[in-house]
Amino acid sequence: MIQHHQASPTNPTRVVLLGGSGFVGQNLSSHLQSAGIKSLSLSSKDVNLIHADAIDKLRRIIQKDDAVVVASALTPDKGKDIGTFMRNLHMVEHLSAVFETNPCAHIIYISSDGVYADGENPIRETTPTNPGNLYGWMHVAREQMIQYAAQKHQVPIMLLRPCAIYGAGDTHNSYGPNRFCRAALGDGIIKLFGNGEEKRDHLFVDDFSRMIIACLQHRSAGVLNVASGKSVSFFEVAELVARLSQRPVKVEGTPRQNPITHRHFDVTEQIKAFPTFSYTPIEKGIAATIAGLRKKEAA
């Protein structure tokens, strides 16, 4: 259950954003600016959480009125091995040391729906965490570590577990809308796993940033899955991308390597916490992604 520490939305005094140069971080920075929220965006070049000297640096930065958004993690494209897993844990080990000495006003930790088991349906906030890989376990462990550290000064903490995020700024090129858009604008061939039967919820990055800001403005605490509540098949996404790219695109199936699994979210808790929040329809989100990629190409 989500608890709003501010019933009426109020901008935080300042947002310290860790992981500011990443896909989500950059998009959030831009939204914070548009919302008139003062923010300090830090990337690993400013404070590298993997190194212990990050503790002192952050202790000098984080103030008691700050809201801290933790969007910093080594994503699976940087490695799925034990070394990456441990580096991710060290990052939050150092961050937790800061939270234990420097109370702040609010913490938002960007986790992942990877904390849930594959094939679990529908996913709710009460669904037990049971990841199928080290990336998911990393987020489970980090959630626990940050909660433990925040508890010392009773700082409200919000754990956001987004489903797969798409948008023009994404660099990961993982299977789904982002890769499909790039393929459509590139060689014009979208390759599906099997025939793209799997259904997934796809989160437009702008929506995610708006949700983070809504949580900041309410000083919300708890666990929230961030998803639209509407799952569509990869085939439908591919067809949509092909149509919206307005160029000849071929959608190709490939021999299936893995059994079909679907993922749906029951977003009731989200509706209760943010009843007026609405998601960008996937058609609009993909159109915006294609436009963004074209703009980048042109630049």
Next chain:
Amino acid sequence: MIGFVGLSHLGLVSSIAVASKGFEVVGFHPDKQLIDDLNAGRLPVYEPGLAELLANSRHRIEFSEDINTLKRCKVVYFSLDVPTDANNNSDLSAFDEMIEQLLLHVSSGTTLVILSQVPPGYTRRWAQRLEQENAGRNLTLFYQVETLIFGRAVERALEPERYIVGCLEPARELPPAYAALLDAFGCPVFKMRYESAELSKISINMCLVSSVTTANTLAEICEAIGADWSEIVPTLRLDKRIGKYAYLAPGLGIAGGNLERDLATIQRLAAEHGSDASIVDAWVAHCRHRRDWVLRLLAREIFSKNADPTIAIWGLAYKQDTKSTKNSPALFLLESLKAFAVRVYDPQVTLPSSCLAGRQNTEKKIVQTGSALEACRGADVLVVMTPWKEFFTIDPCDIANALRGRVIIDPLACIQSHAWRDLGVSYHRLGTSNSREAA
């Protein structure tokens, strides 16, 4: 003479039903105001037919706050409803206290019958205490399963399907006065050990929840694939293994308190004894999921299109023909609508003060209206949460004229009509998808 200790819903309905069968009855309750009201013919509960039944049997029933009146009774029922907390666990403290008090005042040789909602093991604990502390008084203790259904309590009390009686020694004959009383209702009497009787009541409710949850699961699938659960139900009722009275109507989970209490009891017993009751956990989760069906639909049909809607709600009671709002889906819904203006109507229930909490400093008012149509005035959507009979008779044109918007959410299909399409109304009920209905 038959005594009843505790005149809440169960005690009132049961005592009046016994009186109506020609028995002299004493109803005891320590609350003088309640006794004064009852003696003046004012019933604190709403139950169809109860007031008439009381009027007809008034000369055979005495309501009293004097516990000594029970000394005249050969059979005394403990009939105080056992309340539950927010987690659906029973609070037996008041009930225990009432038994303690009563034991000080009943005559030797009295047959004592627990009629209230108690967990397995409860009756035997009291039987053992009676043996230890009241030896020589010849008090015998039974547990009798109650199957009261809110809104149909009179019918159920007058025409029970069977009596289930938990006994210390099931092989022995029931005491004559008690046997004569049960015999007057002309139904089979099943005698069994205490624990079996206590669990049989829970078993009945578990089977009902199982049916309801199955119906709800399939109704949701119908909504997703374009089937209509109401077309399937009649075929199931003709199957003897399912039966014409099976609980197959889709609903908004379970409410009222008793079913939830029994599920919580089984979860507790399973945990205590290491049994696998994971199916009960699944039922509980699914009931919660279906309870929020209206909220999800509102989000999809209204909140996503209108940031400042006014919502009309018909019905606060957890079901028709009762004032009870225990675990009412309507109240859970209102809890999630604090960001919106709401107009509410219920023919029996007054809006609880808890529904006003969190709205003091907002312009999003909640108002209770004096009529169903008044609630609709200026609203963008009508939600029918309780199937009160009066809703069935309201002209669809009047509803459409009173509404500002053109969306009706009627989960239980109280006001289903072919007129909605002509009136341009988007109509939604459980068990089918709106798009297929309109097709």
